[in-house]
Amino acid sequence: MKNENGVTVWFTGLPCSGKTVAADRVRDILLTEYDVNVERLDGDIVRKSLTSDLGFSKEDRNQNIMRVTFVAKLLTRNGVIVLLSFVSPYIARREQSKKEIGKMLETFVHCPLDVCEQRDVKGIYKLARDGIIKDFTGIDDPYEEPPNPDIVLHTHEETVEESARKVIAKLREEGYI
Amino acid sequence: MKNENGVTVWFTGLPCSGKTVAADRVRDILLTEYDVNVERLDGDIVRKSLTSDLGFSKEDRNQNIMRVTFVAKLLTRNGVIVLLSFVSPYIARREQSKKEIGKMLETFVHCPLDVCEQRDVKGIYKLARDGIIKDFTGIDDPYEEPPNPDIVLHTHEETVEESARKVIAKLREEGYI
Numbered sequence: 020m021k022n023e024n025g026v027t028v029w030f031t032g033l034p035c036s037g038k039t040v041a042a043d044r045v046r047d048i049l050l051t052e053y054d055v056n057v058e059r060l061d062g063d064i065v066r067k068s069l070t071s072d073l074g075f076s077k078e079d080r081n082q083n084i085m086r087v088t089f090v091a092k093l094l095t096r097n098g099v100i101v102l103l104s105f106v107s108p109y110i111a112r113r114e115q116s117k118k119e120i121g122k123m124l125e126t127f128v129h130c131p132l133d134v135c136e137q138r139d140v141k142g143i144y145k146l147a148r149d150g151i152i153k154d155f156t157g158i159d160d161p162y163e164e165p166p167n168p169d170i171v172l173h174t175h176e177e178t179v180e181e182s183a184r185k186v187i188a189k190l191r192e193e194g195y196i
Numbered sequence: 197m198k199n200e201n202g203v204t205v206w207f208t209g210l211p212c213s214g215k216t217v218a219a220d221r222v223r224d225i226l227l228t229e230y231d232v233n234v235e236r237l238d239g240d241i242v243r244k245s246l247t248s249d250l251g252f253s254k255e256d257r258n259q260n261i262m263r264v265t266f267v268a269k270l271l272t273r274n275g276v277i278v279l280l281s282f283v284s285p286y287i288a289r290r291e292q293s294k295k296e297i298g299k300m301l302e303t304f305v306h307c308p309l310d311v312c313e314q315r316d317v318k319g320i321y322k323l324a325r326d327g328i329i330k331d332f333t334g335i336d337d338p339y340e341e342p343p344n345p346d347i348v349l350h351t352h353e354e355t356v357e358e359s360a361r362k363v364i365a366k367l368r369e370e371g372y373i
Binding site for chain 1: 198199200231232233235245246249259262263266267270271274275276
């Protein structure tokens with residue numbers, strides 16, 4: 020039976036701001052409490068297949084987002100709730116993706132830089148501070164905060180569960196679940 | 197509501213064998229006669245977005261198929277009927293895609309080379325014969341016929357409608373529609 024109630028939830032924020040953990044928890048809630056199609060997309064997932072040829076230069080990261088946007092668009096218009104987590108630091112690029120995908124909830128994962136840097140789960144902030152990684156968002160490349168996000172998560176003040184429930188509440192409010 | 201009844205119908209065959217026309221007709225039938233989610237993917241569609249960086253070398257064409265396979269896998273597992281038409285000349289590559297996608301009906305669009313070459317809708321056979329395009333399937337690169345296709349279309353002997361109805365019949369037989 021045809022399903023047209025898809026939407027993309029786009030988690031954007033600094034590296035280590037908590038995007039992945041929040042999106043994973045939203046997926047788990049959707050899969051256990053709702054009867055919906057869900058797909059998770061993030062860098063670790065797509066860089067194995069869809070974008071294995073790309074590096075981390077500004078151009079390559081934009082290419083990465085372009086391909087992911089195409090996939091999200093197709094899934095969204097076929098009734099899937101797409102949970103997408105990427106740093107995606109540029110307003111213009113996110114706006115373009117929103118235009119292409121159509122139904123998209125921009126979710127700003129807000130966490131102060133110093134907290135993100137303390138977490139540094141993969142040791143990448145250290146590499147950026149040491150100059151080994153260039154153009155690193157938050158250090159020597161800007162993160163452009165969303166002026167009008169649909170959802171804001173404060174991952175340094177909320178539990179993962181609280182953050183995830185905010186997203187679920189918004190999905191309910193908008194009639195997607 | 198969750199939808200898990202997806203499948204990829206993979207149209208393979210020589211250039212100008214009639215893949216696109218058959219797949220387009222199957223899409224139209226599905227959209228008008230059935231209540232299902234349908235997505236069409238072919239070179240013209242994906243080369244504008246997903247694979248705009250790729251050329252037509254053997255390596256690039258395999259990359260092209262790899263990315264398309266990833267997208268088809270995601271759509272298929274989320275209940276979409278994916279109609280995918282690519283020359284896709286190599287058995288090994290198609291087998292790998294089938295393994296990755298899971299539910300896939302290989303549809304061999306069988307048409308003699310001389311008929312395909314007479315059609316030459318985009319003038320590409322001529323370019324290949326003149327040596328302007330290299331590694332062209334059917335001319336100086338092999339097309340490996342599927343040994344065990346799920347569906348065979350004989351587009352030089354059947355009408356488009358007859359070909360399309362074969363695919364619809366198979367989809368019904370397998371319980372996808």
